[in-house]
Structures are given as C-alpha cells and as structure tokens.
Amino acid sequence: MQLPEIDALILEMARQIKPHLTAESALVGIHTGGAWVAEKLSELFDVPLPFGTLDISFYRDDFSRIGLHPQVKPSHIPFEVEDRHIILVDDVLNTGRTIRAAMNELFDYGRPASIRLAVLVDRGGRELPIEAQIVGAHLKLAAAQNIQLNRGESGRLSLSLHEKTA
Amino acid sequence: MHKNPQLNKHGELQHLLTIDGLPAATLRHILDTAESFLNIAEREVRKVPLLRGKAIFNLFFEPSTRTRTTFEIAAKKLSADVINLNIGTSSQSKGETLLDTVNNLSAMQADMFIVRHSESGAAHLIARHVEPHIHVVNAGDGRHAHPTQALLDMFTIRHYKQDLTRLRVAIVGDMLHSRVARSQIHALTTLGVPEVRMIGPKTLIPTCAERMGVQVYHDMEKGLKDVDVIIMLRLQNERMRGALLPSAQEYFKYYGLTAEKLALARPDAIVMHPGPMNRGVEIESSVADGVQSVILSQVTFGIAVRMAVMSILAGSEGGEQ
Numbered sequence: 083m084q085l086p087e088i089d090a091l092i093l094e095m096a097r098q099i100k101p102h103l104t105a106e107s108a109l110v111g112i113h114t115g116g117a118w119v120a121e122k123l124s125e126l127f128d129v130p131l132p133f134g135t136l137d138i139s140f141y142r143d144d145f146s147r148i149g150l151h152p153q154v155k156p157s158h159i160p161f162e163v164e165d166r167h168i169i170l171v172d173d174v175l176n177t178g179r180t181i182r183a184a185m186n187e188l189f190d191y192g193r194p195a196s197i198r199l200a201v202l203v204d205r206g207g208r209e210l211p212i213e214a215q216i217v218g219a220h221l222k223l224a225a226a227q228n229i230q231l232n233r234g235e236s237g238r239l240s241l242s243l244h245e246k247t248a
Numbered sequence: 249m250h251k252n253p254q255l256n257k258h259g260e261l262q263h264l265l266t267i268d269g270l271p272a273a274t275l276r277h278i279l280d281t282a283e284s285f286l287n288i289a290e291r292e293v294r295k296v297p298l299l300r301g302k303a304i305f306n307l308f309f310e311p312s313t314r315t316r317t318t319f320e321i322a323a324k325k326l327s328a329d330v331i332n333l334n335i336g337t338s339s340q341s342k343g344e345t346l347l348d349t350v351n352n353l354s355a356m357q358a359d360m361f362i363v364r365h366s367e368s369g370a371a372h373l374i375a376r377h378v379e380p381h382i383h384v385v386n387a388g389d390g391r392h393a394h395p396t397q398a399l400l401d402m403f404t405i406r407h408y409k410q411d412l413t414r415l416r417v418a419i420v421g422d423m424l425h426s427r428v429a430r431s432q433i434h435a436l437t438t439l440g441v442p443e444v445r446m447i448g449p450k451t452l453i454p455t456c457a458e459r460m461g462v463q464v465y466h467d468m469e470k471g472l473k474d475v476d477v478i479i480m481l482r483l484q485n486e487r488m489r490g491a492l493l494p495s496a497q498e499y500f501k502y503y504g505l506t507a508e509k510l511a512l513a514r515p516d517a518i519v520m521h522p523g524p525m526n527r528g529v530e531i532e533s534s535v536a537d538g539v540q541s542v543i544l545s546q547v548t549f550g551i552a553v554r555m556a557v558m559s560i561l562a563g564s565e566g567g568e569q
Contacts, residue, residue, distance in 0.1 A: 137284065140296035140559075149260070149563025150298075152277065156284040164292075190293035 088231075088239040091202050091218030092119065096126040098216040099169060099200060106195060107167045108132040112184050113155050115173030115231035118239055119202050123171065131169075134159035141183035163192035169216070173231040175201040178212035203241070205229055253375060260564035263375040263384040264557050266393040267434040275438055279403050281556035282549070288325065289548075298559050299328035302359040306332045307349075308387075309365040314523055315387050315397075318547065319362045322554035328359075350374050358382060360562065368392035368427075383561040391427055396557055397522050398431035400550040402439060404542055405477055407549065408518050412436075418445040418471055418513075419462075420503060421481030421530055422452040424492075428522050429481055430460075437461050447471035448503060451492045468503055472512040480505055480521045483530045496529045506532045510540065518542045 109131050111120025117135040124133040135158050139151040170184060181199060188194060200216035205223045223229060228244040252269050256262040261274055288294055304323045306316050316332065323330045335349060344352075350361070360383045363371040368390030375384040388394040402412075409415055417436055423429040423446055436444050437460075446453055446462045457464050465471030472478065483499060493499055505519065519531075519541045527533045536543060 139284070140298045145298060145563055149565070150281065150559050154281050154284045156287055158287070186297070190291055190296070192292050 083243065085229075085241045085243065086203075086219050086221075088202070088241065092122050093126070095119075095200055095202070095216050095218050096123055099123070099198075100127070102167070102169075102198060103127065103129075103131075104167055106165060107169060108134065108161055109169050109171055110134045110136055110159065110184075110188065111171045112173075112180060113137040113157075115202075116171045118231065118233055119173055120169075120171035122239070123169075123200075132161040134161065136184050136187055138180060138183040138187055141187045143179055143183065157187065159191050163188060163194050165193070165195045168194045168197045169200050170197050171200045173202045174229055175199070175204045175212075175214050175217075176207045178208045178210035181212045182210055202231065203229060253372065256564055258565065261560055262564050263371075263386075264395050264561060265371050265375060265384065265386045267395045267398050267431045267438065268393070270438065272438050272440070275399065275402065275435060278399055278553065278556050278560060279406060281560060282399075282403055282552040285325075285552040285555040286549070295325045295327055297327045299323070299326040299359075299562055302326075302328045302562060303357055304328045304330050304360045304362065304558065305353055305356075305358045306330065306362045306387075307335060307353070307364070308333065309335045309346075309363075309370065310388070311336065312364055312388070314547070315364065316362075318550045319385075319387060319396075319554055322551050322558060323362075325551065326555055326559060328558070331356075331358075346370065346373065347377055350377060354378060354382060360385065360558065362387050364388045366390055383564070385557060385561065388427055391425055391430075393431045394427040394522075395431050395435075396550070396554055397428050398435040399557070400546060400553040401432055401479065401520060401522070402435050403549045403553050404520060404546050405518070407545070408542060409476060413440040413442065415441050415477060416443045416445070416475045416514075417441055417477040417479065418447055418465075418475040419479045419481065420447040420468065420471070420505065422483055423448055423457065423481070424452045424454050425484060426481050432479060433460050433462055445471050445475065449493070449499075468509060469512055472509055475513045476517055478505065478510070478513055478517055478519050480519065480525075480531050482522060482524065483526055485526070496526075500529055504528070504530055504532060505535050507534055507538070510535055510538075516540075520546060523547070 109120045109124050111117035124131050137155045137157050139154040199214040201214045202218040204214055204217045204220050226246050228246050230242050232240050254263045254265050308316050320330050362385045364387040370389045371384055371386035419429050444462045445465055446457050447465045447468050521543045
C-alpha cells in the first residue's frame with residue numbers, strides 16, 4: 083500500500099483549519115504523534131497559534147487492564163483553556179477512545195468554547211461516537227493492521243504499517 | 249535466584265516495601281511518573297480519574313500526621329476512596345492480631361493498604377498474606393524502611409541538582425534508629441550518587457554503616473565540607489532518655505546545622521529534612537527557613553511521588569510470582 087506524504091497531509095489540514103481560526107484559537111496535540119503534527123501545524127499560519135500538549139495516560143479507559151503507560155510525559159498547556167476554541171490534534175483516529183480521554187483531560191483545565199478534532203489519518207474502526215472535522219487522509223486498513231507515525235532524527239515525519247501483535 | 253517479594257512475574261512493582269533490591273530503572277520510573285503529576289496542581293481540576301472506584305486503606309498502627317495526610321491527599325488526587333484507620337487505638341488494644349485486622353479489612357474490598365507500624369517487617373508480613381489483587385505500600389516500619397520518604401527525597405535532589413551521578417550527599421543525625429536514613433542510602437547508591445556521607449555521634453551510627461557504602465564522619469565540620477546536599481534527620485526525643493546522648497543542647501552544639509556549619513558545604517548546597525523538625529536541636533531556625541532550605545518543597549513533591557507509587561502499583565498485575 084502506498085502511504086501518503088506527511089507534508090502534503092499537514093498542508094491539507096492547515097487549509098481546512100484556516101477558515102475556523104479566531105483570536106481565541108489554540109492547538110493541542112496528543113502525545114506523541116499528535117504533538118509532532120500540532121507543532122508542524124502551528125508554524126503554518128500567519129499568526130502563530132498557542133500550542134500545548136496532552137499526555138492522556140491518567141485518563142485512559144484501559145488502565146485497569148494494562149496498567150500505567152511506562153513512559154508518561156507531563157501534559158503542558160501554557161494558556162487558559164477557558165473560552166478557547168481548541169483544535170485538538172492527533173496522528174491517527176481509530177476507535178476514538180484516545181479522543182474521549184483527551185477531551186476529559188482538557189475539561190479539567192477549563193471549559194473551552196469549542197473543540198474541533200484534526201487528524202492526520204482517519205483509518206476508521208470507531209467504537210465511540212466521535213468524528214474528526216479536519217482530516218488529512220482517509221485510509222482503509224484491515225483490523226489487523228496498525229499505522230504509526232514516526233519521527234526521524236532530522237525531525238522528518240513518516241508513516242509506517244505494521245501487523246498488530248496479539 | 250532470590251525473588252524480590254515486591255515484584256510480580258513480569259518484574260513490575262506489585263508492592264512497595266523497601267528500596268533495598270529495587271532496580272534503578274524502577275526508581276527512575278517512579279520519579280519520572282511523579283514529574284507528570286506535579287503540574288496537576290496548577291489546573292482548574294486538581295485531580296485525575298485514574299483510581300476511580302478503588303479503595304485505599306491508610307493503616308496506621310503508629311501515629312503520624314504528615315505521612316498519613318500526604319498519602320490521603322495523593323489518593324484523593326487520583327480519585328480513589330480513602331479510609332483512614334488509626335489502629336493503635338482500636339482493634340489492636342482489644343487483642344486482635346495484625347493479620348486478623350488485615351483479613352477483616354480485605355473483606356471490606358480494599359484495593360491497597362498503606363501501612364505504618366512500629367515493628368520492622370510489618371508491611372512485608374501483610375504483603376505476603378493478602379490476596380494477589382491487593383497492593384501494599386510501606387509507610388514506615390520500625391527501624392527498617394520508609395521507601396516513599398526516600399523516593400521523595402530523591403525527587404527533590406533531582407529537581408534541584410539534575411544529575412545525581414556527580415553529587416556529594418551528607419546525611420546528619422541518628423542513623424541507628426532511622427528507617428528514613430536506611431532507605432535514603434539504598435536509593436542514593438542505587439541511583440548512582442558517588443559519595444554518601446553519614447555524620448553523627450558514634451552511639452547513633454550503626455557498625456554496619458560502612459558496609460552500606462557510606463563514609464562515616466563524627467566531626468560535622470569535616471563531614472560537611474564541599475557537599476551538594478545536606479539531609480538532616482530528626483532526633484527522636486525518646487532517644488535522649490537512654491545513655492545514647494547527653495542532652496539536646498549538647499547535641500545541637502556538635503551536630504545541629506547552623507549557618508556557620510552550612511557555609512562549609514558548597515555555596516549552592518540544599519538543606520533537607522523529612523520533618524517534623526526539632527528547631528534548635530538538629531537544625532537552627534534561620535537555616536530551616538533560609539534560602540538553601542528545600543524542606544517545604546519536599547512536602548509538595550511527596551504528594552506527587554506518592555501518587556506515582558500508588559498508580560504504578562494499582563496498574564500492575566497481581567498474581568503468583
């Protein structure tokens with residue numbers, strides 16, 4: 083399967099985001115891949131957008147099954163969430179569970195005016211009623227396949243496909 | 249191979265009983281996780297839902313206000329339900345055994361026990377006895393160990409000094425009766441601190457101190473020279489009654505931390521104390537409240553570190569080792 087070029091996807095996301103930008107907009111990327119995408123996005127607008135990151139480890143719904151993620155990173159939201167128009171950014175949208183956790187965490191920072199979801203890749207497979215308003219690409223993948231965003235040493239982003247390990 | 253009763257078959261932390269024998273990676277994982285809990289205090293909602301629906305029992309067979317309170321705050325910030333039991337005053341005085349007490353509490357659907365006891369090994373005994381899904385944290389047992397205190401001390405040192413592998417750390421006071429000192433020494437050496445000094449009178453330093461890898465000083469002025477971190481231990485007043493020490497005034501003269509003695513350490517040295525402090529016995533008030541003191545930060549960091557310990561334990565799989 084031919085995987086799309088990241089730079090083109092991010093430009094496409096920026097094009098879709100632009101009409102919705104206001105003085106109260108801010109980007110929040112989900113660790114780790116979503117934070118990389120949000121960082122790239124934040125450089126593409128005329129006015130630099132406030133930019134934060136979320137680690138959703140403390141909000142996951144599978145904690146009692148698999149325990150705490152071995153590498154939790156601090157969440158960092160350097161602006162008031164109250165009354166912001168938040169653009170929540172992730173790399174891959176699949177079941178929607180990560181997004182549910184991220185929204186719960188965001189609300190513990192304050193009550194945003196709105197949240198839009200922006201993803202690099204929507205691969206389908208939703209288990210919750212969650213949809214992205216901004217999508218770089220829709221990909222049809224088999225349930226047994228994983229798609230992953232990687233960052234090279236130069237900061238270059240690329241996608242790769244893996245078979246899911248049981 | 250000797251199995252560590254704290255680790256499950258996957259090498260995950262199942263109970264936290266002592267620092268002794270834990271790998272450096274496990275200690276670092278706890279400290280790194282605590283880092284993520286630190287900034288929750290700055291949010292509008294100062295708690296996370298991680299342990300929602302879990303019941304954490306504070307079992308204090310020996311009184312302690314600060315440790316019990318910080319465990320309680322930590323558990324509440326993780327959204328757990330906390331039940332405080334000061335057992336010294338109830339069932340034990342009616343003749344119930346330790347394990348009977350624990351059995352009864354387990355039947356009340358406990359998920360975790362935080363145990364403080366005057367007997368060394370009490371938390372180990374409980375950990376061996378409880379059902380596999382229950383986790384045990386040692387909050388101080390006799391003269392043996394106080395692992396969460398040592399971990400919050402390591403967190404504090406790392407916060408102010410970053411690289412632990414270049415430090416000179418001095419621990420001052422009564423090491424003989426101190427579970428805190430024992431746990432600190434294990435943590436410092438495990439995390440690669442190259443020089444740990446123990447300063448105190450001959451009567452309060454155990455003969456095994458040097459075997460634990462520390463350098464012993466009886467002269468405080470020599471011992472403090474060029475250190476980066478000074479950890480003062482609490483002098484327990486009850487020790488004064490025996491023949492171990494002449495008087496509080498005498499002790500302060502030789503081993504109390506004053507501004508003059510502090511000046512012998514490195515200019516950026518930090519001063520720590522596990523609390524509660526005896527001002528004018530082991531530490532001068534102006535030093536305790538001075539710019540080099542990080543004693544109140546220790547209390548704040550203690551909450552984040554205990555949140556990390558509880559969430560790592562609660563997330564580890566129970567079962568046979």
